[in-house]
Amino acid sequence: MTYKTVAIIGGGASGLMSAIVAAQEGHVVHLFEKNAHVGKKILASGNGRCNISNKNLHVSDYYSRQPAFAAEALQRFTFHDFETFCFQIGLLLDTKKDGRAYPRSYEAKAVVTALRRYALQCGVTIVTDTFVEKVVKNRDHFHLHVNSHLYDAVIVATGSQAAPQLGANDSGYAIARSFHHHIIPPYPSLVQLCLESTCHAKMAGVKQHAEVTLYVNNKQEEQTQGDILFTKYGISGFAILDISHAASLALQSQQCVTLGIDLFTQTPRPKLLKLLHDTCHRLENYSIAEIVSLLIPSKMVPHLLHAAHIAPQTSAKMLNTKTVKQIVNLLKDWRFTVTQTHGFQHAEVSGGGVDTAELNPHTFESLQCKNLYFVGEVCDIVGRRGGYNLHFAWASGYAAAQAIST
Numbered sequence: 001m002t003y004k005t006v007a008i009i010g011g012g013a014s015g016l017m018s019a020i021v022a023a024q025e026g027h028v029v030h031l032f033e034k035n036a037h038v039g040k041k042i043l044a045s046g047n048g049r050c051n052i053s054n055k056n057l058h059v060s061d062y063y064s065r066q067p068a069f070a071a072e073a074l075q076r077f078t079f080h081d082f083e084t085f086c087f088q089i090g091l092l093l094d095t096k097k098d099g100r101a102y103p104r105s106y107e108a109k110a111v112v113t114a115l116r117r118y119a120l121q122c123g124v125t126i127v128t129d130t131f132v133e134k135v136v137k138n139r140d141h142f143h144l145h146v147n148s149h150l151y152d153a154v155i156v157a158t159g160s161q162a163a164p165q166l167g168a169n170d171s172g173y174a175i176a177r178s179f180h181h182h183i184i185p186p187y188p189s190l191v192q193l194c195l196e197s198t199c200h201a202k203m204a205g206v207k208q209h210a211e212v213t214l215y216v217n218n219k220q221e222e223q224t225q226g227d228i229l230f231t232k233y234g235i236s237g238f239a240i241l242d243i244s245h246a247a248s249l250a251l252q253s254q255q256c257v258t259l260g261i262d263l264f265t266q267t268p269r270p271k272l273l274k275l276l277h278d279t280c281h282r283l284e285n286y287s288i289a290e291i292v293s294l295l296i297p298s299k300m301v302p303h304l305l306h307a308a309h310i311a312p313q314t315s316a317k318m319l320n321t322k323t324v325k326q327i328v329n330l331l332k333d334w335r336f337t338v339t340q341t342h343g344f345q346h347a348e349v350s351g352g353g354v355d356t357a358e359l360n361p362h363t364f365e366s367l368q369c370k371n372l373y374f375v376g377e378v379c380d381i382v383g384r385r386g387g388y389n390l391h392f393a394w395a396s397g398y399a400a401a402q403a404i405s406t
Contacts, residue, residue: 003027004152004404007144009132010172011038013390014376015157016115017397020089022155023122025405031124032146034131035167039112041159044166045348045390050108052086053394054387055079056099061384062392063245065184069356070381070392073364076402077395085394089118100387135175137369153371153404157397160350160377161186168344172378173353179369182355184380187252188347189245190389193259194234196337199303203230206297207237213260213333214243216250225265233342235259241385245351248341257338263296263331273328280324284317291316292327304330349389351382363403364396373400 003026008015011033019031031038042050054061057079059071079101086093091114092104103110119126127146134145141150158172173183207229214222226239243259250257264272279291289312293301305312308326344350354374358367364379366372375396383389 005149006030006153006155006404007032007132007135007142007149007151008155008157009135009144009175010157010159010376010378011035011126011128012041012157012159012376013039013393014397015155016119017394018155018157018373018375018401019119019124019126020115020122021398021401022404023119023124025401027404029122029124030149030151031119031126032130032132032144033126033128034169034171036128037112038116038126038128041163041166041168042112042115042390043108044163045108046102048108049106050103050111051100051387051390052093052103052111053079053082053101053391054099055095055101057388057391061386061388062381063189063351063383064356064379064381066356066380069359069361069379070395072361073392073395073399076362077398079391081398082391082394085398086114089114098386131171133171133174135178135372137179137372140371142372153373155373155375155397155400155404156378157375158378160353161344162188162347162350162377164345172374176354176374176378179366179372181358181366181368181374184352184355185252186344186350186352187248188341188344189248189351189382190241190348190385191244191248191346192231192234192236192342193240193244193247193338194340194342195259196339199306200230200234200336201232203300203303204232206230206299208263208297209265210239211262211265212239212243213262214246215258215260216246217256218258221250222246228261234338235336236342238385241348244341245382245384247338249351251338251340259336259338261334261336263334269328269332272331273325276328277321277324280316280319284315286316287312288314288316288319288327295331304334307334348385349377349382351380353378353380356380360403362399363406364400365403371404373403375400 005028008031062070228237376393
């Protein structure tokens with residue numbers, strides 16, 4: 001095998017994996033990172049706990065204009081392979097019943113420390129505080145504007161525009177364009193949503209378990225259950241993050257996006273109707289606001305009743321069946337119009353990126369330029385919440401580094 005000199009642009013998950021595997025194969029590896037330290041985005045993942053992978057990996061957990069593109073990488077670098085790799089670098093995992101895997105310490109810094117130490121141990125040269133903006137190929141070699149070295153192969157692992165406060169940028173897209181690659185328009189994913197109403201700001205801080213249905217042009221698109229959290233700008237929570245990919249795509253194409261929120265996921269509509277009707281009859285001297293506050297947080301009550309066009313002070317004994325149904329309809333399907341996402345700054349990941357139709361799915365090598373590879377989030381692949389995006393970073397970085405040796 002001919003050993004090569006390899007430049008890796010980006011010191012995140014995919015870049016560190018590429019660096020380690022390429023160095024293990026005997027190649028000379030230079031890794032360039034814009035920030036002062038590698039792995040800055042890893043440190044922020046999972047609120048510092050780092051949901052590092054997921055045992056239940058499947059290609060259906062990923063979104064792309066080429067949805068099957070991730071399949072090969074997931075098959076070649078399985079969760080078991082990742083466990084073996086983690087053991088090799090001295091990182092122990094704790095895998096939950098739902099498949100989510102975390103470092104045993106539940107500290108993201110343990111992940112970054114293990115990756116960095118092992119990369120250095122394998123002989124990787126890590127160059128920080130260095131922003132690579134331009135890559136040029138002259139015949140069989142690549143030149144980066146930051147030094148005078150010639151490289152046999154380049155792996156672009158720059159990530160996406162998500163979380164610019166952590167150093168994220170679109171430099172990888174610019175490099176790809178310079179080699180005639182098409183960029184699928186990026187959009188925020190795993191992100192909070194902004195709402196058109198004014199009541200969300202007044203309900204800020206209210207957290208509830210709910211079923212959330214996403215409608216695009218009044219057609220049901222996705223549905224999930226989980227926590228929701230009203231905020232000053234709109235709505236957050238795990239359930240919102242889970243449907244944000246579809247919401248963001250629809251907003252990008254200027255479609256009408258609405259949410260339907262069911263605050264009583266375990267109670268069928270007829271049962272809830274009977275419960276509320278019986279309570280009004282039993283507590284007929286209560287106001288409707290007092291009765292509804294027995295069902296949902298009091299901070300939500302005036303806004304739900306306003307949406308139902310019912311005065312909060314209305315006596316329970318004055319309510320008829322039609323009015324009670326109006327309240328139940330909102331408790332089971334409170335609609336909100338989504339105006340935009342909370343933006344790249346608050347997004348965990350980004351969809352869009354280098355068009356995967358122009359990449360080899362086995363190796364992640366550019367079909368436009370030999371020995372140029374694109375891995376991780378810079379590609380048009382985005383996964384669900386739960387460790388899927390980080391695993392794609394590991395798997396794509398592994399595939400590209402392996403391919404360099406063939």
